[in-house]
Structure formats: structure tokens, C-alpha cells
Amino acid sequence: MNLDQFQKDLVAYASEIGIDKIGFASAEPFYNLRHRLIRQQQLNYQSGFEEPDIDKRTRPALLLDEAVSIIAIAIAYPSKMKDAPQGVKGARRGIFSRSSWGKDYHAALRERLTLLEAFIAAHYPDARMRSMVDTGELSDRAVAERAGIGWSAKNTSIITPEFGSYVYLGEMITNIPFRFDEAMEDQCGDCRLCIDVCPTGAIVEGGQLNAQRCISFLTQTKGFLPDEFRTVIGNRLYGCDTCQTVCPKNKRKANEIHPEFKPDPEIAKPLLEPLLTISNREFKSKFGYVSGSWRGKKPIQRNAILALAHFKEESAVPVLIELLLKDDRPVIRGTAAWALGKIGTEEGLQALKQAQHTEQDEEALAEIQKGLAFFAEELKG
Numbered sequence: 001m002n003l004d005q006f007q008k009d010l011v012a013y014a015s016e017i018g019i020d021k022i023g024f025a026s027a028e029p030f031y032n033l034r035h036r037l038i039r040q041q042q043l044n045y046q047s048g049f050e051e052p053d054i055d056k057r058t059r060p061a062l063l064l065d066e067a068v069s070i071i072a073i074a075i076a077y078p079s080k081m082k083d084a085p086q087g088v089k090g091a092r093r094g095i096f097s098r099s100s101w102g103k104d105y106h107a108a109l110r111e112r113l114t115l116l117e118a119f120i121a122a123h124y125p126d127a128r129m130r131s132m133v134d135t136g137e138l139s140d141r142a143v144a145e146r147a148g149i150g151w152s153a154k155n156t157s158i159i160t161p162e163f164g165s166y167v168y169l170g171e172m173i174t175n176i177p178f179r180f181d182e183a184m185e186d187q188c189g190d191c192r193l194c195i196d197v198c199p200t201g202a203i204v205e206g207g208q209l210n211a212q213r214c215i216s217f218l219t220q221t222k223g224f225l226p227d228e229f230r231t232v233i234g235n236r237l238y239g240c241d242t243c244q245t246v247c248p249k250n251k252r253k254a255n256e257i258h259p260e261f262k263p264d265p266e267i268a269k270p271l272l273e274p275l276l277t278i279s280n281r282e283f284k285s286k287f288g289y290v291s292g293s294w295r296g297k298k299p300i301q302r303n304a305i306l307a308l309a310h311f312k313e314e315s316a317v318p319v320l321i322e323l324l325l326k327d328d329r330p331v332i333r334g335t336a337a338w339a340l341g342k343i344g345t346e347e348g349l350q351a352l353k354q355a356q357h358t359e360q361d362e363e364a365l366a367e368i369q370k371g372l373a374f375f376a377e378e379l380k381g
Ligand code: B12
Pocket: 032, 033, 036, 037, 040, 047, 049, 050, 097, 098, 099, 133, 134, 135, 136, 137, 138, 139, 140, 141, 142, 143, 145, 151, 152, 153, 155, 156, 157, 158, 159, 165, 166, 167, 168, 169, 170, 206, 207, 208, 209, 211, 214, 216, 217, 238, 239, 240, 241, 243
């Protein structure tokens, strides 16, 4: 077996099956990442979605015996939505981040990795392989950085010169002694636009995120959104793209490469009000195939309520009253109460007064008080 030729054939095959970038890294432990993860844990800067076992995250040999190399892959996703519908008064819309446009990327990358595995197995019978995308133990970004896919940027994304930061990442640990690629030089330079523009100050310093303040994380939580973030979330239903859209390295990176990621505007930028009464079945059939639905419909509905409050959308008042009085989830009742206060109509006020006497849940009741307080402030002002 000529390993050099095999590696070249593998790279060519990867391109044939729609992998936009591939790189090869050593499977040595990730010492820097280890320190970083410990520090992030100590500072409570993690989201809780990460694999908790730092040893598994930083020592590939714990995930595959005889681990020698890691193949990193990147697939570009689009940044522009053609004919994006505009929300208007009476028909407001929310937005899913670009990473949730079109087919769920987990499936798209896994399919490619499975094809790569089959190709490798056919040519290298002793191959041992273990692939992962997002939900695996490894840090996909740390692997991509080491494999020269892109640099680790100040907004904490991996940025590729070809596709900007709009790339999904995945990897395969193997026992094959491939030739390794070199990591890329940092290209952020003196720029710090992403740090300055982040609406919640979540980028503490270049390359360090306090995930607890990141809107992307906050849109994915299931409880009440802390008050300080309720306005700043705007009309985001899932994810946040702000530190990527401002990035000069993403200019002219439309990345219209894979038809599977082409957004359906009615899903990626859906009307808000119908979301509030959508059944589980309809939610699954409409939104089930996008990655942004992984936490179920409750966080999306909570965010939709906050988006309607952000727009002060009076047409939503009847459905918000319905939720306040009848929904069986305290987070939804309470968030609707807060939104009714923000929107500030007379019907909303009457409904809040009524709910004040019937609400049994302590947290939802506190939200009703907050809703009522908006009216009191209005009178004072
Ligand atoms: C948890 C998680 C989140 C959390 C936390 C994000 C974060 N920045 O840590 C939340 C929910 C906030 C999130 C949001 C998003 N995520 Co996310 N997320 C993950 C997940 C599951 C783990 C990330 C993690 O472990 N973070 C911990 C930090 C400490 O490590 P790291 O970022 O992985 O690694 C870097 C640092 O450790 C740094 N580093 C190490 N040592 C040191 C030392 C110094 C001094 C410095 C400066 C840096 C540094 O270098 C590493 C390489 O860049 C990965 C998938 C995976 N399994 O890796 C996806 C992943 C990172 N997410 C991804 C995406 C697309 C997003 C969003 C863009 C989605 C959106 N539009 O809303 C946002 C971006 C927000 C942001 N600014 O990061 C992609 C990133 C693709 C890319 N091009 O970089 C990934 C890789 C998923 C995938 N397979 O494609 N995510």
C-alpha cells in the first residue's frame, strides 16, 4: 500500500462526495484545550451542552485504541436567503440561524463520514475508525484547527479562507499514519468587530466565550429566559449569527454549494403567531428536519412570544391571553404574561388581573406581577 497515494485518493474522493475541505491531524492529546476547558469550567463559562469528561475530550486514544490520526472535514453552508419574506405589522416573523437552514447538518456530515469510512475500509483493510459530528466527545473546532481547516478566530469560530466561518465540522479518528497538515496562522489581526458588536458581551476576550451569556445558548434553554436577555434576543427563535455576519472574513461568502442546505423561507423565517398554537405533530413534520428543533417546540415557542413582545405586536394579544390562561406549561404562561405587559393593551391588562387570582405556579405568578408592573410604570410615566 502506497500511503501517500491513498491519502491523495481519499482527498479526491472526499471532494467527490461533497466534502468542501479535508485535513489531517495527529491524534496526540489536546493539552491546550485541556487547560482551556478546565478554566472555562471554573469560570462557569460553559453551556452544559459539551461532553463533561475532559479526559475523553482531549485524549483521542481514549475513544479509539491505537488512535494515530484524525481526519477533519468541513462542509460549507449558505449565508444568504433568496426572497426572504419580510415580517410586517400583523404578520411578524422570527429567524433561525444559518446553521439551522435546510437539512440537519448532523445527518449531512454523518452520511459523508460513513461514505469515507467505507472508502477507507475498502482500501485499507486494517483500518480502525471512529467518526463524530458535534455530539461526539472531541472539540470539533480544536481538531479542525490542528488539521489546518481554518484558524481559531476571536469570535471563537473556525474561519476558513474559502468559506469564511460558515462551515460545519466533523471528524474521524483513525489508526492510519497519514501525513499531517499544518495549522493555519491567525488572520484576525487587529480586528475586534465581533467582540464589540456582540449584543450581550458574551465574547469576554478574543477566543473566549462566556456561553451562559451567548444568545445562541440562551435560545436553546427550556426555562424562563433571565430578564436581562428578554429584549436583546430580538426575533431570534434559534441561534445567533451576529458575530459572524459582522466578520469581514465572511464578506462575499454566499456558499450556495449544497442544495440540501438551501433554506425554506417559511421554515427559516417563519410567521410567529402560528407557532404559538402549533401541535406537536405539525411542529415535528414542519421543523423536525432542521437542526434548530433539537430541543423541541417549547424553547422556540417561548422565543416566539418574546419576539412578539419585542415587536409590541398587538394582533398577538388574543393568542397570548389564551396561552396565559390555558397553556399547561408554566414557562409559556409566564412568558406570555410578561409579553402582554410589554405590549400593553387594555385586554392584556384585564387578562393579567384575572390570571393573578388563578395562577398556581410561583414562577408564572411572578411573571404576571412583572407584566402588571409594566402597566403601573406606564401610568407613572
Ligand atoms: C457547546 C457548543 C456551543 C455552545 C458554546 C460555544 C463555544 N464557543 O464554546 C453554544 C450553544 C453557545 C454554541 C453556539 C454556537 N455554535 Co456551537 N458547539 C458547541 C459544541 C457542542 C462544543 C464546543 C465546545 O466544546 N466549546 C468549548 C470551547 C472552550 O472549546 P472549542 O470552542 O471547542 O475549541 C476552541 C477553544 O478551546 C480554543 N482554545 C483552546 N485553548 C485556547 C487558549 C486561548 C488563549 C484561546 C484564545 C483559545 C483557546 O481553541 C479551540 C479551537 O478553536 C461544538 C461541537 C463540538 N463537539 O465541538 C459546537 C460547534 C462549536 N458549534 C458550531 C456552531 C455553528 C455554533 C453557532 C455558530 C450556531 C449559531 N449560529 O447560533 C454558535 C456560535 C457561537 C460562538 N460564538 O461560538 C460549530 C462551529 C463551526 C465553526 N465554523 O467553528 C460546531 C463545531 C458544531 C459543528 N460540528 O459544526 N455552541
